[in-house]
Amino acid sequence: MLTASVIGCGHGGGLSLAALENSRAYKLIAAADPLADVRQHVAHRFPDLRLFADFRDMLAECHTDVVCVATPAPSHASIARELVSRYPKGLLLEKPLACDFSTAAGLLKEIREADCPMVVPHGMLVLPAVQEVKARIRRGDIGQIVSVEIQNAVDLLNGGIHWLAYLLDVFDGDNPTTVTAEFDTGGHVVNDGVQVESRGTTRIELQSGKRIDLRSGNKTIPASDVLPREEQRGAIFRVIGSDGVMEFSTWAGSYWIQVGHSGAELIKRPLAAGSTYHQIFLEQLAQDIIAGKPDYHSADMSLAALRLIESAYQQHGNSDWALGVAHSSIREPT
Numbered sequence: 001m002l003t004a005s006v007i008g009c010g011h012g013g014g015l016s017l018a019a020l021e022n023s024r025a026y027k028l029i030a031a032a033d034p035l036a037d038v039r040q041h042v043a044h045r046f047p048d049l050r051l052f053a054d055f056r057d058m059l060a061e062c063h064t065d066v067v068c069v070a071t072p073a074p075s076h077a078s079i080a081r082e083l084v085s086r087y088p089k090g091l092l093l094e095k096p097l098a099c100d101f102s103t104a105a106g107l108l109k110e111i112r113e114a115d116c117p118m119v120v121p122h123g124m125l126v127l128p129a130v131q132e133v134k135a136r137i138r139r140g141d142i143g144q145i146v147s148v149e150i151q152n153a154v155d156l157l158n159g160g161i162h163w164l165a166y167l168l169d170v171f172d173g174d175n176p177t178t179v180t181a182e183f184d185t186g187g188h189v190v191n192d193g194v195q196v197e198s199r200g201t202t203r204i205e206l207q208s209g210k211r212i213d214l215r216s217g218n219k220t221i222p223a224s225d226v227l228p229r230e231e232q233r234g235a236i237f238r239v240i241g242s243d244g245v246m247e248f249s250t251w252a253g254s255y256w257i258q259v260g261h262s263g264a265e266l267i268k269r270p271l272a273a274g275s276t277y278h279q280i281f282l283e284q285l286a287q288d289i290i291a292g293k294p295d296y297h298s299a300d301m302s303l304a305a306l307r308l309i310e311s312a313y314q315q316h317g318n319s320d321w322a323l324g325v326a327h328s329s330i331r332e333p334t
Helices: 013-024 036-045 055-061 073-084 101-113 128-139 156-170 276-293 295-316
Strands: 002-007 026-032 049-050 065-068 090-093 145-151 176-184 189-191 195-196 198-204 211-216 238-242 242-250 256-261 265-268
Touching: 002 013, 002 055, 002 128, 002 242, 002 276, 013 026, 013 036, 013 065, 013 101, 013 276, 026 055, 049 055, 049 128, 049 295, 065 073, 073 090, 090 265, 090 276, 101 295, 128 145, 128 156, 128 242, 128 265, 145 156, 145 176, 156 211, 156 295, 176 265, 198 295
Parallel strands: 002 026, 002 065, 026 049, 065 090, 145 211
Antiparallel strands: 145 238, 176 198, 189 195, 198 211, 238 242, 242 256, 256 265
16 A cells, blocks of 8 residues: 655645545545645544645655645646655646646656656546547547537636647647637636636647637636536537537536437446546556556646647737746747
8 A cells, every 4th residue: 555645735636635535555644735724624524634734844754655746836846846856656746737838848857767657637538438439539430520629618727738638649649730829818817826818719730630629718608509407517528520429528427429310319428436537547656656667648648738738828929928838939739
């Protein structure tokens, strides 16, 4: 059994805490968060957990095999670098790896060079329904894919990174060639420590001619004409093929499909009762540690998605706003 601790006990950290507590692969030892009310809430949920205001105090007193980092996005890279220098057996790092591609790429290079197993919990890379969608797209069940439309009520950095990491995995080898985007920043929205758009549209064209159209921001209201209301949770995807259409909501555990002129079908593939995608990633990480074979697939997909997001945001044209990303010329994604 591996020992584990969590840095940052907000939403993402809470998911890791619950997953670690429920997993037979781990013994949850400690957690750190600078906010007293957050620590009080965690103490109520996990009364045996050692709690710290400063993560460095936690690391000094509670050296654990695995550390989960779920702090605000701008701090991810610096905390992860400090952890890698302490040679943990494994890391879970919430997205994004950093707020700009260059820093994130450098961090992932350091983690690889340290041979440290790591996962980034992009749920769509493991959830059963959307993984079945991936298999059916690759199998050609709705013909050649023409486009993917995404309605996302969260900003591109905090929500869109999940959706793009998934699509880059689905269309593996079909490289993005161009990114165009427009954003409304008038709302001065701040999410996870960075300023983000209140509304945005991003188009990504792939080498094959496929396009991805993504609407983002808290002024976007995802809606579907075919999915039942109870199946509309999170972003809504519509995948258009030459011989059919698929539609699904990211967290619903189901998808709708129509092939040709045949009747449409709603197929449910929920996650196993009692499991979460954080638990799936953490147990994968435990297996990687035991086998001595790090798997950086989720990190690679996250980094590739961040590169597209940076390319989109840099087109906003206001370096005072652009989320703290590098304000150099737009890099063409590869």
